[in-house]
Amino acid sequence: EVQLVESGGGLVQPGRSMKLSCAASGFTFSNYGMAWVRQAPTKGLEWVATISYDGSSTYYRDSVKGRFTISRDNAKSTLYLQMNSLRSEDTATYYCTIFDYWGQGVMVTVSS
Amino acid sequence: DIQMTQSPASLSASLGETISIECRASEDIYSNLAWYQQKSGKSPQLLIYAANRLQDGVPSRFSGSGSGTQYSLKISGMQPEDEGDYFCLQGSKFPLTFGSGTKLEIK
Numbered sequence: 001e002v003q004l005v006e007s008g009g010g011l012v013q014p015g016r017s018m019k020l021s022c023a024a025s026g027f028t029f030s031n032y033g034m035a036w037v038r039q040a041p042t043k044g045l046e047w048v049a050t051i052s053y054d055g056s057s058t059y060y061r062d063s064v065k066g067r068f069t070i071s072r073d074n075a076k077s078t079l080y081l082q083m084n085s086l087r088s089e090d091t092a093t094y095y096c097t098i099f100d101y102w103g104q105g106v107m108v109t110v111s112s
Numbered sequence: 113d114i115q116m117t118q119s120p121a122s123l124s125a126s127l128g129e130t131i132s133i134e135c136r137a138s139e140d141i142y143s144n145l146a147w148y149q150q151k152s153g154k155s156p157q158l159l160i161y162a163a164n165r166l167q168d169g170v171p172s173r174f175s176g177s178g179s180g181t182q183y184s185l186k187i188s189g190m191q192p193e194d195e196g197d198y199f200c201l202q203g204s205k206f207p208l209t210f211g212s213g214t215k216l217e218i219k
Binding site: 050059061097099100 | 146150155157158161167199201206207208209210211212213
């Protein structure tokens with residue numbers, strides 16, 4: 001059974017940093033590109049970033065480019081999202097996904 | 113960026129009714145389109161990929177069609193468990209973009 005379990009969310013002040021993790025199991029993690037997708041409260045889905053199966057290629061939406069870094073550790077079957085210089089508009093539930101399967105999501109609230 | 117225009121924004125359907133949701137892309141996405149269902153407080157579930165391929169375990173009353181810039185999701189015979197939000201996603205080009213969503217309710 002495929003499982004994606006996010007962690008690391010919470011309340012953070014504007015301008016500060018936070019790192020999300022996603023522990024994967026039930027599939028060969030190192031064979032799959034991975035992504036982070038977010039959803040602001042009562043809003044739609046918004047793609048954030050994608051990383052290739054081996055970590056050699058990364059892609060970001062413009063609004064997070066230069067602030068967020070997606071990475072992975074294939075030995076640990078874990079995906080990461082380092083978020084720096086956080087803004088109020090980054091407040092959302094963040095999902096780890098391979099698009100066939102999604103994690104349960106982790107809430108990030110950026111507020112003073 | 114590819115814009116995905118989804119319609120309608122909301123829909124109310126009777127049990128057994130057949131409904132359709134549309135997504136129009138701002139350029140050709142070559143059938144790189146998926147449909148998701150999201151129930152309240154839950155993560156999205158994949159229904160359809162590659163425009164018309166039914167994901168394993170998804171009831172056959174769900175179907176997808178379309179090509180080029182025009183795509184649709186059809187539910188043939190609305191069931192109570194089909195209530196929720198539906199989103200399309202284009203995977204043709206970065207940035208990946210979602211439709212704005214359709215809220216489907218039982219009448």
